[in-house]
Amino acid sequence: MSYLMSNYAPLAVTFVKGEGCMLTSTQGEQYLDALSGVGVVGLGHCHPDITAAIQLQAGELLHTSNWYHIQHQETLAKELCMAANMDKAFFGNSGAEANEAAIKMTRLHAYSNNINHPIILTANQSFHGRTMATLSATGNPKVQAGFSPLISEFIHVDFDDVDAIKAHTDNASVVAVMLEPIQGESGVIVPADDYLNQVQKICQANNWLLILDEVQTGIGRTGKLFAHQYNGITPDILTLAKGLGNGVPISACLAKGKAAELLTVGTHGSTFGGNPLVSKTALAVLDVIKKDNILDNVNTISAYLLAGLQALSSDKIVEIRIKGLMIAIELNQDCTELLNAALKKHLLINITGRSIRLLPPLILNQNEADIIIITLDELLGAL
Structure with missing residues (x-):
């Protein structure tokens, strides 16, 4: 009998070791992780610089509290804000927590403008988390099923549809628009090049x-x-x-201008958010990305993978959607069975609807990209 609740359906494999893009199971077999822990271990498993940072910090100080200054947290806030052209940062433990902080900030923005029933526009088929507020913000009825009543202060509009957002400019209760630049969980949906620019103009014109x-x-x-x-x-x-943490739980909510002044003393908090261990680890992640030219590798391997995937002869492929190392291969039929079929070939992938979704580590090399391409060719050929 398992003592774990039944909200997961784990595949029949347990991993005990990882190195780079590879994982080793309890049976001693190696698997290529083309999901990087669902987009988490971007620098690969057990990256030596990240491991060293964790070990060093673990031997010095794990946790105090945000009741005191945390040097690594303050340094990380500066690094992220400078990189993103933002002003201030709040740290939590997960993406849902970061989005919760953002939602709470919009409430404060609303009340400062005498709006008593604030509404946020979010997109259909979006995913923002599984807490009650972020679940309500998420535009996916399947994920929301069974959790009614949801928080009502969200209106879902079609993604990549500027007119759908413009249609709400006469609603005095709207205070914000919340979007993923690319929808991930719904299958790597990439909007028009100027979509976010147009949305920002609407936001600025309507406060x-x-x-x-x-x-x-x-x-x-x-x-x-x-x-x-x-x-x-x-x-x-x-x-x-x-x-941000390459496997260590950390999230950040960054803000600029008037939004950066919304959270004041006592309005929000997190027990573990931004503690010395996770902040030091995140600083190491940012350092590796810079010194190892990780972004150059992402773009190089992205182009290589796209060419390889486009060369596949399968007539089942409808569309390939790719931005960097966010990849979806949409098929003309259900492909749920490929999840276990890929596992048998020692490749970890994800299936979203009729799409194969890949989020390989940002350190992926051409030999590993070839393994992905060849294995997918075999899987599609047997489908």
Whole structure:
């Protein structure tokens, strides 16, 4: 009997060791992790610099409290704000917590403008977390099923549809728009190049806050440190998690301008958020990304993978969607069975609807990319 609750359905494998893009099971077999722990271990498993930072900090100080100054946290806040052109940071433990902080900030923004029933526009098929507020913000009825009544202060509009957002400019209760620059969980949905730019203009014209959820797209995943940098814009609020800690739980909610002044003493907090261990680890992640030119590798391998995937002869492929190392291969039929089929071939992938989703480590090399391409070719051929 398992003493774990039944909210997961784990595949029939247990991993005990990781190195780079590879995981080793209890049976001693190696698997190529083309998911990087669902977009978390961007620098690969057990990266020596990250491991050293964790070990060093663990031997010095794990935790105090945010009742005191935390040097590494303050340094990390500066590094992230300078990199993202933001002003201030709040640290939590997960993407959902970062998004919760962003939602609470919009409430404070609303009340400072005498809006008593604030509404946030979010996108259909979005994913923002599993707490009650972030679940309500999420535009996916399947994820929300069974958790009614949801928080009602969200209106879902179609993604990549500027007119759908413009349609609410006469609603005096709207205070913010919350979007993923690229929708990840729904299958790597990449909007038009100027979509975010147009949304920002609408927000600025209506005194709305623009919140960009980069929990999955941030920290190099798309080939830039933050996906919104492709648009040359700066949001009011930016949320990060996943790759920021390379496996250590940490998230950040960054804010700029008037939004950076919304959280005041006592309005929000986190027991573990930004403690010495996770902050030091995140600083090591940012350092490796810079010194090892990780973003260059992401863009090089992204182009290599795209060429290889486009060369596949399968007539089952409808579309390949890719930005950096966020990849979805949409098929013309259900492909749920490929999850276990890939596992048998020692490749870890994800299936979203009719799409194969890949989030390989940002350190992926050409030999490992070839393994992914060849294995997918075999899987599609047997489908």
